[in-house]
Amino acid sequence: MSSTAPPAPHQDKLPAAVKTALTVLIAATFVVILNETIMGVALPKLMEDLRIDAGQGQWLTTGFMLTMAVVIPVTGLILQVLRTRTVFLIAMGLFSAGTALAAIAPGFLVLLLGRVVQAGGTAIMLPLLMTTAMTFVPPHRRGRIMGLISIVIAVAPAIGPTLSGLILHVLPWRWLFILVLPFAVAALVLGLTVLKDIGETRRVRFDVVSILLSVFGFGGLVYGLSSIGEAAKGAAEVSPLLPLGVGVVALALFVWRQLTLQKTDSALLDLRPFTVRTFTVSIILVVLSSASLFGVLILLPLYVQQVLGWDTLGAGLMLLPGGVVMGVSSEIVGRLYDRFGPRPLVIPGAIVVSGALWVMTTFGVGTQTWLIVAAHVVLSIGLAFMFTPLMTNALGSLPSSSYSYGSAIFSTLQQVAGAAGTALFVTVMTLVSAGALRTGEAAVPAMAAGLHSAFVVGACLSLVAVVLAFLVRQSPAQELEEGHDGAPLGAAH
DSSP: OOOOOOOOTTOOSOOHHHHHHHHHHHHHHHHHHHGGGSHHHHHHHHHHHHTOOHHHHHHHHHHHHHHHHHHHHHHHHHHHHSOHHHHHHHHHHHHHHHHHHHHTOSSHHHHHHHHHHHHHHHHHHHHHHHHHHHHHSOGGGHHHHHHHHHIIIIIHHHHHHHHHHHHHHHSOTTHHHHTTHHHHHHHHHHHHHHOOOOSOOOOOOOOHHHHHHHHHHHHHHHHHHHTHHHHHTTOOSSOTHHHHHHHHHHHHHHHHHHHHHGGGTOOSSOOGGGGSHHHHHHHHHHHHHHHHHHHHHHHHHHHHHHTSOOOHHHHHHHHHHHHHHHHHHHHHHHHHHHHHOSHHHHHHHHHHHHHHHHHHTTOOTTOOHHHHHHHHHHHHHHHHHHHHHHHHHHHHTSOGGGHHHHHHHHHHHHHHHHHHHHHHHHHHHHHHHHHHHHTTOOHHHHHHHHHHHHHHHHHHHHHHHHHHHTTOOOOOHHHHHHHHTTOOTTTTO
16 A cells, blocks of 8 residues: 655654645544533533533533544544544544534534534544554653644643633524534645545454443543532432442453453554553543643633633633644643653653642632733643643554554543543532522522632542653653654653
8 A cells, every 4th residue: 555654763854745634633533622621611601502502512522522522532542443544534524424413403403413423533543643653753842742732732722712602602502503614624635635545554353342341431530420420419310339330340351361362463442552660650640630620621611610600701711712722732741852851841741730729729709800810821831831741752652553552541541630620620629619509698698608618629639640740651752752762662761
């Protein structure tokens, strides 16, 4: 087959086909990831127009995350079986079809189906982008490229609520999908026109048992975690303990089966990247950071709307400066990573994130707007200093043959972390607020008390991240690349 070989480590300029592929993939992935967080702000309008309750409406976000968690583990194998162009067309074709279906949905069930189809495409795009970048970008330039990818995985979800609030201020909810559809179709057509196949494919065996265990394992965990908040309010149809129990058991069996199958290189999701210390430490920090990011994205809009009385537009605009700053910072941090490595960036980043979360624990019924925005901006800067170095360091510590599995692990755990962070923060907030109401507190002070407790929990978790940040090793990318060529995983770590 026609393919572009990976550049030599010393090569500074990327081949034109790789540049084109990365440009198309980054732009397309930004569009698809943006959709993950647009539904939260839209929920009140959707409940009114579709005549559904909050529990049903939450499925528009939960269903999206659930689909992502189920599909992503399979992408490690998909990326080895199918060519780059084919995988891209499948991903953007699914996303475009799901967007169109959601835009014309006559009712809740069709809208939910559209979101699920969207998520199927989204789940494939991120591992495809990360694997392509790690395979074809020389080590000394990866920081800059991964900085751009950090904009996709961190900034797009952060500005989703802002764009949603702006659109809903003047237009019906269908326009959330109508306005995205032209960009999705344009990306699909652009990829069809200019994207070339890069890399090689190989024959692999799909293990049906592993796929089923993956569905029940990751699906059960995300569903259970996502329903904890509703259970805390007494509104969950099924106790979250049931899906969580099924998820834990299925995930344990999944891990056991992968450890068995990877001995013959036939695992659905090869887990040998976890034998590399650098990868494992970086992934744990990414999980903690993602939980903080998604938790705060849920709490801050609730705080300014239900405690301070802001409208949807104000809540969306409040998150905008942080999203913009994170985008600018991510690109700068990528360049700094190429020069200094991870430690000088991750340690200050973790401290800044912790400081911002502790400031948020002071938020109450009379907090001034400037402090809220400033705390979110500082948090965004700290997260930017963590995401890019950790992502680059984690995947850069693996041999090239493990990039697809490493990126699938990264993306899967980020989704689970997002669901866990959201569940933890919302559950604490709900339980404390309910307790305050029972003692005779008014609704607004009770909500403020719940939010305060949730921020305290997040701030305490951030201290764990600060400690772990000192365990991140500063390993020159060039040395990593040379040290892993043909070496067994974990041998040098």
